[in-house]
Amino acid sequence: MSDRTEEAPSRGRRLLGSIVVDGRPLRIAGFRRLWVSSMVTAIGSQLTAVAVPKQVFDITGSSAYVGLTGAFGLVPLLVFGLWGGAIADTVDRRKLLIVSNTGIALTAAVLWAQAFLELNSVWLVLGLLAVNQAFFAVNMPTRNAVVARLVPEHLLPSAAALTGTMNTFGAVFGPLAAGALMPVVGLSTLYLVDTVALVVVLWAVWRLPPLPPLSGQVRRAGLRDIVDGFRYMAAQKVLLASFVVDIVAMVAGMPRALFPEMAERTFGDPPGGGLALGWLYAAIPVGAMLITLTSGWVSRVRRHGVAVVVAICVWGAAVAGFGLARSLWLAVVFLAIAGAADMVSAIYRMAILQSAATDEMRGRTQGAFTVVVAGGPRIADLTHGWVAAGTGTAVAATGGGLLVIxxxxxxxLLLPAFWYYRAAADERAKS
Incomplete structure (x- = not known):
């Protein structure tokens, strides 16, 4: 009787462990500090992401100026994402995190000051946004490159899932918090909350161990380092394929530029916006968050290449279904499925980048990853908008989803090494 009683909880724990997010990487002090600091940043940065376009619109009353926030944010991400990744491969990554986090915090503080003083200069706001995004573009690949130095290889998918949990949590609840706080405390306070959060992040990063290059050579990064990074990625077929399939998924399949028109003309929102628009924007992050919260199984999958390909095909099929949907809730379900598939793809692509790249190139591969993640959806906004203007939203979304597949x-087929890629067996996982 006692044996059966003991066996049942054991089976229950195993079942629960295969469903809920795998928290083993959080037992590692360095990763835990990095993760907590990233969680604080994810929420705080969303406050600023809402506050900047709102302030630009308040100053100008023009959506055209609000559109400029995309350009002022994208260009620094493209330039400094690549350069920041090269720097991360040539210096102590902990020190680089401290410098870049300090830069982000200072620009957030100046954003608060100009809003509090009501300077009402749109070019000052846009300029500060560009500086903020430049520091962020250096910080992001550095932060991602640090993970493989802190976490053993067999736990990299679990670490990626935990990072995804933090990112999706910020994407879902950060804007909701901004919308709730803004009428109560004012727009400028959103910048202040982000600044305070970034100070907490600095403390957490300060407590990380030193992370110099494994070669022991600290030097300046230049254009040659960036070029060498591209050559390395082009020669590594698995890495190259991971970028190619992600670009395909985002550029051909990301339908968010269609949300405003579909919310009003397909799902019946009033001209000023309504429930449908909010649900369309929230659906993909919600689907992604559901995966991260039930990701206990991710470390058991060894065929990472297969997992990415299948997940992206599901993403494409779900986006195609969204384009054909005429019911709001069916559209939301399709988008949530797409978000879940995209998160599965992201988890294994991140694990591949962490394990397949050598440490001396890991910063540059993460820099390219940052550029793809930031640039792909923005290009998709342009292409989907043009196609929808000529053929309609249903053709743009459905055609894009099928094109992804x-x-x-x-x-x-052209890069079969990606399909056959397996996670390297870690003997420590067996012990």
């Missing part, structure tokens, strides 16, 4: 299959 076709192009991913073609890419896999």
């Amino acid at each position: 076709v192009l991913v299959i073609v890419a896999t």
Whole structure:
């Protein structure tokens, strides 16, 4: 009787462990500090992400000026994402995190000051946004490159899932918090909350161990380092394929530029916006968050290449279904499925980048990853908007989703090493 009683809880714990997020990486003090600091940043940065376009619109009354926030944010991400990744491979990554986090905090503080003093200069706001995003573009690949130095290889998928949990939590609840706080405390206070959060992040990063290059050579990064990074990624077929399939998924398949028109003309929102628009924007992050909260199984999958290809095909099929949907809730379900598939793809692509790249190139691969993640959806906004203007939103979304499936299959056939890629067996996992 006692044996059966003991066996049942054991089976229950195993079942629960295969469902809920795998928290083993959080037992590692360095990763735990990095993760907590990233969680604080994710929420705080969303406050600023809402406050900047709102302040620009308040100053100008023009959506055209609000559109400029995309350009002022994208260009620094493209330039400094690549350069920041090269720097992360040539210096102590802990020190670089401290410098870049300090830069982000200072720009957030100046954003608060100009809003509090009501300077009402749109070019000052846009300029500060560009500086903020430049520091962020250096910080992000550095932060991602640090993970493989802190976490053993067999736990990298679990670490990626935990990072995804933090990012999606910020994407869902950060804007909600901003919307709730703004009428109560005012727009400028959002910048102040972000600044305080970033000071907490600095303390957590300060407590990380030193992370110099494994070669022991600390030096300046230049254009040659960036070029060497591209050559390395081009020669590594698995890494190259991971970028190609992600670009395909985002550029051909990200339908967010269609949300405003579909919310009003397909799902019946009033001209000023309504429930449908909010649900369309929230659906993809909600689906992603559901995956991260039930990701206990991710470390058991060894065929990472297969997992990415299948997940992106599901993403494409779900986006195609969204384009055909005429019911709001069916559209939301399709988008949530797409978000879940995208998160599965992201978890294994991040694990591949962490394990397949050498440490001396890891910063540059993460820099390229940052550029793809930031740039792909913005290019998709442009292409989907143009196609929808000529053919309609249903054709743009459905055609884009189906194109994702076709192009991913073609890419896999041209780069078969990606399909056969397996996670390296870690003997420590067996012990």
